[in-house]
Amino acid sequence: MDWGNIFGNAVGEIISPTTAAYALAAIGLGVHFGYTGLLNFGQAAFLLIGAYAFAIPTLAGAPIIVAVLCAIACSVIFAFILGIPTLRLRADYLAIVTIASAEVVRFIVTTTGLTDFTGAANGLSGFKGTFAAINPIPAGTYGFGPFTYNEYDWWVRIVGWTLVVLASVLVWLLMRSPWGRVVKGIREDEDAVRSLGKNVYSYKMQALVIGGGLGSIAGIIFILPRAVQPANYTTGLTFFIWTIMLLGGAATIFGPIIGSMIFWVVLSLTQGILYGAIESGALGFLSTTQAGQIRFILVGVALMLLVIFRPQGIFGNKKELSFSV
Amino acid sequence: MSNIETAAPQTHPLVKGEVGPGCAKTDPIVIADSVTRQFGGLKAVDVAHLEIPRGKITALIGPNGAGKTTMFNLLTGFDKPNTGTWEFNGKSLAGVPAFKVARAGMVRTFQLTKSLGRLSVLQNMLLGATGQKGEGLFTSLIKPLWRAQEEENTARADDLLARFKLDAKREDYAASLSGGQRKLLEMARALMSKPELIMLDEPMAGVNPALTQSLLGHIKNLKEDGTSVLFVEHDMHMVMHISDWVVVMAEGRVVAEGPPENVMKDPAVIDAYLGAHHDTDLGDLMEDGPNPVIEAERKAHEAHPEAETAGYGVSTTPAATDADDEEK
Numbered sequence: 001m002d003w004g005n006i007f008g009n010a011v012g013e014i015i016s017p018t019t020a021a022y023a024l025a026a027i028g029l030g031v032h033f034g035y036t037g038l039l040n041f042g043q044a045a046f047l048l049i050g051a052y053a054f055a056i057p058t059l060a061g062a063p064i065i066v067a068v069l070c071a072i073a074c075s076v077i078f079a080f081i082l083g084i085p086t087l088r089l090r091a092d093y094l095a096i097v098t099i100a101s102a103e104v105v106r107f108i109v110t111t112t113g114l115t116d117f118t119g120a121a122n123g124l125s126g127f128k129g130t131f132a133a134i135n136p137i138p139a140g141t142y143g144f145g146p147f148t149y150n151e152y153d154w155w156v157r158i159v160g161w162t163l164v165v166l167a168s169v170l171v172w173l174l175m176r177s178p179w180g181r182v183v184k185g186i187r188e189d190e191d192a193v194r195s196l197g198k199n200v201y202s203y204k205m206q207a208l209v210i211g212g213g214l215g216s217i218a219g220i221i222f223i224l225p226r227a228v229q230p231a232n233y234t235t236g237l238t239f240f241i242w243t244i245m246l247l248g249g250a251a252t253i254f255g256p257i258i259g260s261m262i263f264w265v266v267l268s269l270t271q272g273i274l275y276g277a278i279e280s281g282a283l284g285f286l287s288t289t290q291a292g293q294i295r296f297i298l299v300g301v302a303l304m305l306l307v308i309f310r311p312q313g314i315f316g317n318k319k320e321l322s323f324s325v
Numbered sequence: 326m327s328n329i330e331t332a333a334p335q336t337h338p339l340v341k342g343e344v345g346p347g348c349a350k351t352d353p354i355v356i357a358d359s360v361t362r363q364f365g366g367l368k369a370v371d372v373a374h375l376e377i378p379r380g381k382i383t384a385l386i387g388p389n390g391a392g393k394t395t396m397f398n399l400l401t402g403f404d405k406p407n408t409g410t411w412e413f414n415g416k417s418l419a420g421v422p423a424f425k426v427a428r429a430g431m432v433r434t435f436q437l438t439k440s441l442g443r444l445s446v447l448q449n450m451l452l453g454a455t456g457q458k459g460e461g462l463f464t465s466l467i468k469p470l471w472r473a474q475e476e477e478n479t480a481r482a483d484d485l486l487a488r489f490k491l492d493a494k495r496e497d498y499a500a501s502l503s504g505g506q507r508k509l510l511e512m513a514r515a516l517m518s519k520p521e522l523i524m525l526d527e528p529m530a531g532v533n534p535a536l537t538q539s540l541l542g543h544i545k546n547l548k549e550d551g552t553s554v555l556f557v558e559h560d561m562h563m564v565m566h567i568s569d570w571v572v573v574m575a576e577g578r579v580v581a582e583g584p585p586e587n588v589m590k591d592p593a594v595i596d597a598y599l600g601a602h603h604d605t606d607l608g609d610l611m612e613d614g615p616n617p618v619i620e621a622e623r624k625a626h627e628a629h630p631e632a633e634t635a636g637y638g639v640s641t642t643p644a645a646t647d648a649d650d651e652e653k
Contacts, residue, residue, distance in 0.1 A: 178451070195515075289469075
């Protein structure tokens with residue numbers, strides 16, 4: 001086994017754009033679930049909408065700023081569509097509606113009738129031009145050891161992680177303010193907050209829009225190093241984001257970031273080790289495809305262990321969760 | 326029954342005209358008309374006319390299932406009536422959502438306390454303040470816009486916490502408070518909005534006798550501060566002790582109202598409470614039985630010989646308070 005390569009790949013995941021995209025999506029989900037108590041099981045839909053609403057205008061020739069604004073606007077509209085009928089109801093209804101609508105949008109972009117716009121099952125590619133065009137880094141290869149990338153890969157990483165930092169600052173500013181106090185109150189008991197004269201419905205909608213908007217930006221970052229593939233936006237994606245959020249701690253600032261880093265480093269490590277073991281014959285009875293599946297079985301087991309033994313996550317406050325309210 | 330009833334029409338300084346169910350008040354803060362709420366075939370509330378006097382403590386009593394809490398929910402916008410209109414301070418509040426009712430100055434508490442467990446006691450209090458600039462999505466991002474107001478609110482919250490003897494718990498999670506302390510917190514939190522009318526849904530339920538005394542004191546203080554109080558309560562002794570006016574509901578209707586010392590003699594009230602307790606519970610009140618307040622204090626002293634009357638359950642250790650709650 002080439003341990004150097006395995007560890008090199010794993011360490012590279014720490015700053016990969018995918019890690020940044022998942023961190024952003026988990027920050028958005030943290031606003032929904034961790035702070036406001038909204039059960040959003042359709043975060044994948046926000047990533048999908050961000051991806052397509054960025055890629056489609058770009059391929060049609062729109063400048064990057066228009067494409068980004070289009071992605072954000074579409075996610076806001078989607079949040080309203082989800083929220084208007086469900087946010088007046090009990091929390092469970094939002095969970096049902098989000099999980100269903102995430103599948104609905106995925107099937108819509110996969111339909112062959114829309115091939116001209118969405119590329120159906122083949123997805124979209126060739127939309128990186130506008131993003132690459134504003135890259136200030138001169139062409140070449142930079143970095144050291146496992147962190148050696150070309151100018152485009154560095155550009156994606158820099159933009160991705162800058163957005164993660166900005167999103168974290170935004171969430172921190174919101175949650176230390178009286179606005180954050182109201183949404184945390186809603187998480188605890190929305191009737192009590194209502195009885196104190198706060199428009200609970202409006203606050204829940206604002207939280208849904210903010211978290212969804214962060215999800216759509218995550219969707220853009222997610223596709224910049226790859227193509228848009230509808231198969232990436234299954235419910236599995238949503239549950240990885242949930243895993244990351246719970247791993248780091250739901251109502252924390254650094255939780256989603258560190259959670260995403262750990263998640264991807266561990267996935268990369270297990271993949272490297274399993275593939276290495278298969279190649280060397282130690283796990284000869286497995287195929288590499290099966291090994292890929294096993295990694296995700298491990299994710300499931302890890303999520304269960306996490307919820308049972310450390311429900312507050314890495315950064316969460318144990319005391320805060322020790323009350324069963 | 327009829328031998329206690331007085332033949333002459335009763336009058337009272339709070340009332341315009343004759344005392345009776347649905348009588349007009351000289352200075353009402355709430356006026357409700359033909360409010361009904363039906364759950365399937367059951368008419369839970371069917372109130373033809375009700376007025377709540379301003380600046381007084383009004384008790385809403387009645388047997389279980391009389392529609393008291395439903396009436397509360399309707400008046401505060403937490404439930405929608407089938408028919409009816411009501412106004413608060415001359416402003417119609419029918420069909421107005423709950424949060425706007427609260428902003429209008431009519432703030433309620435809940436029968437099952439709704440303290441926000443994973444927020445600190447202070448955060449709970451601050452949530453009660455109204456008109457906060459920092460609660461807007463965009464203003465919240467810029468601290469200088471709301472810092473001064475936040476400091477003002479914190480000072481007021483600290484004042485109230487001290488009054489309710491919760492100041493030692495300021496930084497604790499509300500979930501760590503005992504049941505009685507949560508009741509106190511909920512009441513204090515409601516007061517943060519400086520309400521004109523505070524509606525307390527069974528403020529004494531599940532609270533030990535010593536803490537009950539403290540709660541009673543707080544409710545009386547509210548009146549002295551000029552707040553009108555409407556409260557639902559089952560404990561007749563407490564009702565007799567602190568209320569200025571008593572409204573009796575049964576089967577959704579207002580069957581009687583009047584000053585506490587008279588209303589218990591009303592045959593309609595005795596009818597409403599008919600059953601195993603009608604002789605003991607109400608009878609006690611009409612005869613010169615032991616003073617309920619002194620009784621409660623004596624019991625409290627037996628339970629906590631070391632506790633000072635001023636401190637009550639609040640200042641005792643959490644363990645002692647918990648034990649008390651379990652006894653109940």
